[in-house]
Amino acid sequence: MQKMNRGILTAVSSIAIAQGLKILTHKVLKGEWDVKQVATTGGMPSSHSAGVAALTSYIASNKGSRHTETALATIFGVIVMYDAQGVRRHTGEIAALVNDLEDNLATISGDYPSMEFVEREKELKELLGHQPVEVLGGAILGGALGFLSAKYENK
Structure with missing residues (x-):
């Protein structure tokens, strides 16, 4: 049986974690727990940004910054993040x-x-959509998760 692509698994996991964190950030900002936040668009952190940043940092950690796959993921990520906040x-x-x-x-x-x-x-x-700080929060979260996933895989 084949394993699932680690890059896809990393990106999807980052999206899921970001969506889950929206419940916590909603509690901090609004003072109430709302489990429905897990299924919303917008909010902190941006799951779109988390997913593309995780994929980009995962690829860059494995292939290097000069690899074509890293360039593709970076450009794709920038477009997604720009769209999310714009x-x-x-x-x-x-x-x-x-x-x-x-x-x-x-x-x-x-x-x-x-x-x-x-x-x-x-x-x-x-x-x-997202405020720029929400996009940045998702990008930092995803970047860290992608890097950790690549480092854990290479051990």
């Missing part, structure tokens, strides 16, 4: 504005019976 975060901010606008239209439509307004059953999801 495009996805801004999408969440736009969703918040749309949800507020819809709430305001619902209020206004009550004052004007001739105005037809059908409210959606579900609001848009607002917490999609």
Whole structure:
């Protein structure tokens, strides 16, 4: 039976650990335990960043910084982290504005019976991306886990 690819296992484990840590960071920041945080996007630390940083540091530790695989993982990681704190975060901010606008239209439509307004059953999801510090937290976590995984494997 073949073993699972250690790089994939390291990255997936880092993602899972980061998602689990969101429960703890939510408790620290909000003062309440919320197990649902394990299944959320956004929050501290970024599991996207943890996964790509773990893969990159694992490959770099095994192959060296000048290897093509390290370059590929690094560029892939930078794109993922940029997207997590840029495009996805801004999408969440736009969703918040749309949800507020819809709430305001619902209020206004009550004052004007001739105005037809059908409210959606579900609001848009607002917490999609990450603040830069959350991306950095995930990158540090993943980088450390990838390095440790490579060092443990090589013993």
